Amino acid sequence: MALHVKTNVNGDAAEFLCEPDETLLDALRDRLGLTGTKEGCGTGDCGACSVILDGRLVCSCLVLAAEAEGRSVRTIEGMAKGDELTTLQRKFLEHAALQCGVCTPGFLVAAEELLRRNDNPTEEQVRYWLAGNLCRCTGYDKIVRAVLDAAKDMREHAHA
Amino acid sequence: MPKDIATRTFKQVGTRPLRPDGIEKVTGRARFGADFSMPGMLTGRILRSPHAHARILKIDTSAAEALPGVKAVVTARDFPETDDGLHDIRMNVMAREKALYDGHAVAAVAAVSPAVAKEALKLIRVDYEVLPHVTDVDEAMKPSAPVLHQHIFTANESPAAKRPSNVAGKYEFGHGDPEAGFRKADHVIARSFKVEAAHQGYIEPHACVANVTADGQGDLWCCTQGHFMVRAISAGLNGMDLSKLRVTASEIGGGFGGKTTVYIEPVAVALSRKAGKPVKIVMTRDEVFRATGPTHSASIDVKIGATKDGRITGAFAELRYQGGAFPGSLADMGAMAAFACYDLENVRTIGWDVVTNRPKLAAYRAPSAPAICFAVESVIDELARTIGMDPIDFRLKNAAREGTLSSYGPTYQAIGLEATLRALKAHPHYKAPLKPGQGRGVACGFWFNFGGQTCVSLNIGLDGTVALSVGTPDIGGSRASMSLMVAEELGIPYEKVRCIIADTASLGYNDVTDGSRVTFSTGLATIQAARNAIKVMCARAAATWGIPEDAVEWVDGHARPTGPNAGNFEPLSLADIAAQSHQTGGPIAGHCEVTAEGAGVSFGAHLADVEVDRETGAVKVLRYTVAQDAGKAVHPAYVEGQYQGGAVQGIGWALNEEYIYGHDGRLQNAGFLDYRIPVCSDLPMIDTLILEIPNPGHPYGVRGVGETPIVPPMATIGNAIAAATGVRMTHAPMSPPRILKALTENQAGT
Amino acid sequence: MRFESPSTVAAAAALLAEPGARALAGGSDLLVQMKSGMVQPAVIVDLKRIAGLGEIRETPDAFIIGAAVPGAALREAKALRKAWPGLVDGSKLIGSTQIQGRATVAGNLCNASPAADSVPAMAACGAMAVVTGPNGSRTVPVEDIPVGPGRTSLAKGELVEAIRLPKPPPRTGSAYLRFTPRTEMDIAVASVGIALSLDADGTVTAAKVVLGAVGPKVIIPEAAARALIGTRADAAALDALAAACSAAATPIDDKRGTKEFRIRVVGVLARRAAEKAIERAKGK
Structure with missing residues (x-):
């Protein structure tokens, strides 16, 4: 059964529906269209899917999308301010x-x-x-x- | 050589501007293979053989087809056999009578969601008759080995092979008489080596989206090193007209040769056509390791003789390479590359191309060369030590030079081996003190480089900016290099040029991005296209001024009158000419279609310091320096990047990277956890020395630089380990268990 | 499949009693197993929203590490790091910085991998697992939780709620060393956790030596501890320690290392870990 998740991504409120076994990586990419976060292995061995979850650096392929409920996620898309690079x-x-x-x-x-x-x-x-x-x-x-x-x-x- | 190469001063080529695709890539906006989507898109997934070798008795897809949400299922039946020269790739894309390796595709589904697709795979029933398998090259050559293909008879063997075997071909190169050479030698060293297979290890798994209609028209987006190649094979396997399938190359997340062929693309096309909807397939990492291109594994014998004053008198190498389930292990190229660094009177090499129950080899950066370089350069190192000569001096004494008859046939033009060796010898690294337990190694390496078919189109905008379309995917900054060459040739700022990778419908055919060919051949074509555009612009200026075309020259981005009778006119800038083009004859463009020749061979030499933990066999790389001839470094930062990246891939192969097969013939380490590519903390900085010995075959003297850097590291590290421990490693990767065993055996023996 | 995030340990235990239920702490093992199809839980029970499980508590005689505390938080806990550096040595080797942001020592323990990094380290330090289930709580030495690769002694519905580490006696040092081919991102090929205490003269009065990745679960060779106790950990004692560890190891050949290699290296690691633990015990 699909779950309704309300979270915060790069400072903005975001919500999506996901499967219970869906990863945060898949939700970011496929539900929210944030494809800047990449999948290189899906097993936490390459770091291409790195995001910040409540102040901790994590592999989003090893986080369930449902776990993001009420938390805050920071991705590559949240880094530059408009056209100003960090x-x-x-x-x-x-x-x-x-x-x-x-x-x-x-x-x-x-x-x-x-x-x-x-x-x-x-x-x-x-x-x-x-x-x-x-x-x-x-x-x-x-x-x-x-x-x-x-x-x-x-x-x-x-x-x- | 064009006169101006050696003395030409460049204004922009050789500088380090920011890459044009940079901002997209640091902000996450660049679209790689898996980042494409389409409305109504289905998920495609592939069922793979769990057996190393098995006859496929029956595939029952009915239950999968009946599952709600499944829109198409394909098997080998959907790729009918025709006499089109695509036999092996068709069989690799989808197994036919037999599954030939663990991971071989046997069926595929397209479904409304990943979960349904996964479920559907479980419902496909395949009846296998498991057959004996073989994964080791030496085992596969034995008469008793299980034979993979009944149609393979060893090529080039005399007398002709009478029964099928796993040995697909024999290839010989050389000149003179090595046996006579060995008789003249004071020292002869013969050793046997084994090198395990490595994977390219690109971080981006293969991915594609196909959108094809039942009439055989469609689009395909994918990450590839060559979208024209993808078009040819995908259209061919699906019986489509070439020009009706448009292939667009996405950004590519690494390839190193591994994306010079197809796996999932023809399957996505077939599924999309059958389902009547777009289909996306993205490989998992496990699939990448089990089913896509690793390298050969190799078993090699090398024998070299030299006089006591350090002249090589004879050299011989026999290479047995397995390249997976189909012929093409590149043993022939290995046999050609074996002694390419040396000027030899008596040399002979034999390469054996062997098939085994492993995934089909794909090119990996100087494919075939690192393994044979490991073997040859290890023996060279040992000879230098035996004679008591400095290892660089020994190599210099025997180094190939301009005019040397190479061991594989051609006579070299200007080459940079001597220069790189001398540069290393003069580098502070070579004299830096070492501590006990540490050792220093050196080795040199070679790669052929390649030119090939190339087509580019350069269009001048009305505002004086320039759009360049090329057909070779940008795998490591080539758009920056192309833009630099356009800017240099036209005399306009780099920022005024935009280079794109055009799709297969928008540009003529281009060979794949391989053979270190892009900066050379796409660069050569780009320069020619710019020159063609200049001709047009000079003609427009001549017409404007009412003077003959040959009285106009192009200098610093302007058309100027030249010669005594040309008259006195204000130079017209590119932007001036462009702005008036609608009145002077219409759009201005330059094109070039060429089969680029004269790629210019490449040489490099590497230097490494290592520390060996004698109690565990662990090796730490302390310092590493790469010297290589670039001909002309167009964008030096990306040349350095190629040197560093190639060296580190070689270091990974030298120390830990290997395909490990179980007794069941299944791959044991299909993931980044146990297929151990180097991590950041494993490495020191990688110093680089760019030598520039111009390539006579390129207008700016450019040579490809991408592949040679992976050739010497395995030998360099092996030689450094030998220097640190006194023990010669002959089996790569030189992993801690292998080193500890060799140290123990050495201790027991002395 | 359901995803549940209970707010109490009792609720978690009740959910875990359901068929096909799996506990989710850091997820760095569970999600990999789900991805490969190795497990297909019917219920995923997220422990991270249970009050207190994300904290490290210090009592007068112990540290209590909640089941949802990630490795990165252990490294940031100064008092714990000072008391049991060997435990932090072990936990910080569980994967990359990213994995450290998620993986927990309780999860590492319950995953029951023979190569788990934190388990020999915890066992050497005398760590106890606080196990709670439908019938209440019990406390057992951590080494009694895994019983073999992927198998634990936990009953249906039980979870490891916390790890309890006693405060060390004076002049105690601990260390954990493992061998991996790469410097990071690797699984132990052999590993050793050691904790030992010295008297005022520098003689070893107590020692616990725990071997990892050289058997189906951790091995605690008494002979290894005996080789150290009563000595000043001189060369002869360290040689005896190494020999005792090598003799006790019962490894297998696999893709990560040969049997022969593991037997040799576990002895080498034991010697080096002992030297490090002694230095720490002496306050160096």
């Missing part, structure tokens, strides 16, 4: 930190959460925080540089 998004472009781009939304969501918690991470901290996000194109080098550079920019901006 520092992280800008740094990903400047550093050529994406090739095919399919893992990019997941990396951005994960990296944003890292920088919210730690504005001055070491390279090692970045690498371990992002270990759940697989990228097959870049070898991670430019991604790590983009995150470190974004952190630096954001610190300087905060202190300016």
Whole structure:
């Protein structure tokens, strides 16, 4: 029997009908049309479907859509303000930190959460925080540089 | 070589502008394969064989067809056999008499929801007669092995094969007499190697939407490296006219060669036609691993002899590659690539193409080369150590150069192997101190590169902006490179160009994005199309000024009068000419249709430091440097990205990535948890050195760079492990259990 | 299929008593099993809306970790991390940052994987599972919950409501180490949890050594603890510890490692974990 779920996505009220075994990932993509969140594995092993659920970074493929009732979800679509990219998004472009781009939304969501918690991470901290996000194109080098550079920019901006 | 390549100074090529598709990709708006939807769309799903090898006695789909919500069911019966050269791919897309591997498609359904589709699959009854199977290449070659196909007789064998076997073909290359060479050698080293199969591991599973009507017209959206190839096979398997099926390539979430063929697309077309509705199929990750293109696995013998002063006198390699259930293991290419780095008097290679009960091989970045490079470069390393020579000096002494007769036939033009080796030797990394337990390895690698059929269309807008349509999917930033080349050639800002990937109805045929060919051949065609547009614009300016066409030249984005009698006119900018085009002869465009030749072979050399935990066999990569010849780096950031990404894929294969089969012939690790591609915390930064030895075959000197970076890592890491431990690994991936076993055996032996 | 989110433990236990009911804590195992078709629950019982289950409580003599507390919250709990670093070592290895945002140690325990990271770590620290069912509550050592791969000693309708960790005696150190081919995103090929206490001279007075991924469930070799107790964990004692662990291991060959490899490596890990636990006990 379909469930009626009321939730909040990127600051806006959202509601949808879903099956009891439907994942949050499928609901975001198929019910709400938010296809920026990607499915790479469906088993929590690649991080392409990363979203923030009530302040925690999670794989939306491992969350049931029904669990989102009354909670708040943040996805890649909630990141840029209008046509203004976030520092992280800008740094990903400047550093050529994406090739095919399919893992990019997941990396951005994960990296944003890292920088919210730690504005001055070491390279090692970045690498371990992002270990759940697989990228097959870049070898991670430019991604790590983009995150470190974004952190630096954001610190300087905060202190300016 | 065109005179201006080596000395030409570029204004835009070689800079690092933001990619034109960037904002879409950092905001989640880019549409990848699974992101397309249509009103009234059905969900397609595929039933797959749980057996490695089984005769299909009967498929009963009646219960599935009767399930409410099921709109179509297809089996091999829906893809009738015709004599069209698509025999193997037809059989791979949908099993016919036999299921040939765990994961082989046997039927498919289209239904109103994923849940109904899943339920329908359970209702399809397949009666199998399970047959003996074989998944190992050496086992498959034995006379006692179960034979997959009764129609395969070893090609090129003399005397001709009399009975069917799993050995599809034998391929030989080389010149001189290796045996005579070994007799002249002071040291001869022979070793045997095994390399397990790897998967391309793209993060985006295969996905498509088909919308086809009963009269054989329709559309197909999919993630692919070549939508013209998808059209040819999907139309062919469904008996449709080529031009009535329009295929649009979505953004592609990685391919690395794995999306140069089809799996689900012809099935979606068949289901859509039968159901009379659009059908979407998206593979699960499990399906990607079980049914799509891994690489070959390989068993290799290498023998190399050298004099004590470091000159190679003879080289031999025998390659046994299995490429899954159909011929095409690329053992022939491996045999060609084996000794391509060296200038050899006596060299011979033999490649055996073998079939087994595994999914059909798909290309993976320099397909065939990493395994043979691992074997050859390991023996080269051991020879250098035996002789007591620096491993880079040993390679330099024997390196192929301009004029070298390659081991596979052609004589090289200008190539960059020496330059990359010298660059590595001069790099601070090569002299950095190492701690106990650490070791440093080096290896070099080669790839042929490819040109191929290419068609582009460049259209000048009335406002002086330029739209470029290409037919090669952008797999890693090629729209940026194409836009740079247009901007360079026309002399306009990069931002004034927009490059799109046109669908199959909007542009002439293009070969797939493979063979590192896009920046080379689509680039070459783009430059030619821009030059053709320039010709038109110069003619328009000449007509405007009333002077001969040959009295007009194109400089920095402007038509100018040139020569003593041309007269004195204000130069006309591209935008000026475009704005007047409706009065001067109509739209302005440039086209190019070409089979690009002269791709220019590619060489790279890698350097790695590793630390080996002798108690667990764990290897940590501490430092890694890639040097490679790019000919000309159009967008250096994306060239670096290719070097880094390829190197890391190679590191993954070197250390952990492998297809593991159980005794039942089923794949044991069909997921990202147990098929272990490197994660961020496994790696150091990957340093890159871009060498630019211009390719004479390209107007800007460009060589493809995408594939060579995956060739040397396995050997580089193996050589570093040998340096750290004194133990030579001959079985890749060099996983902790294999290393610990080798260390233990070595200790026991000494 | 139904989805239920009860607000009390009693209601959850009643729902779990229904046929085909499955508890949902972090979901990082259950959803994967549902996706693969391995399980098809008739009722999914979400524990996360039960008051108190998402909290870590500290009493004078224990820490009580609710069944819905994700791994990330354990890492953020400073007092717990200080008291039982070995437990946090183990729980933080359960998957990626994303999995840490969901996966719980109670779930890790009830999934009953032989390779579960938090189980040897918890068992070494003397953790008890607070089990509640239709007939009330009971408290059992965590190592008694899994009985084999995927099987637990929980009766129908029972759930692990919380994990109770005693406060450690003075000069106690704990550590958990595992071997995985990758640095992250991997399943233990072999693992060891150790907790030990020292007297003022640095002699080991108590020790518990728990092996993971080398048998159908955790192995607690008495000989391994005996190798340490009464010694200052010198080289000979550590060698004896390693040998005792290797001798006790009964692993299988599978896609993740060979039997031979696991037997060797579990000894190596035991030695290294003991060294780390000793350092921690000494306050280093």
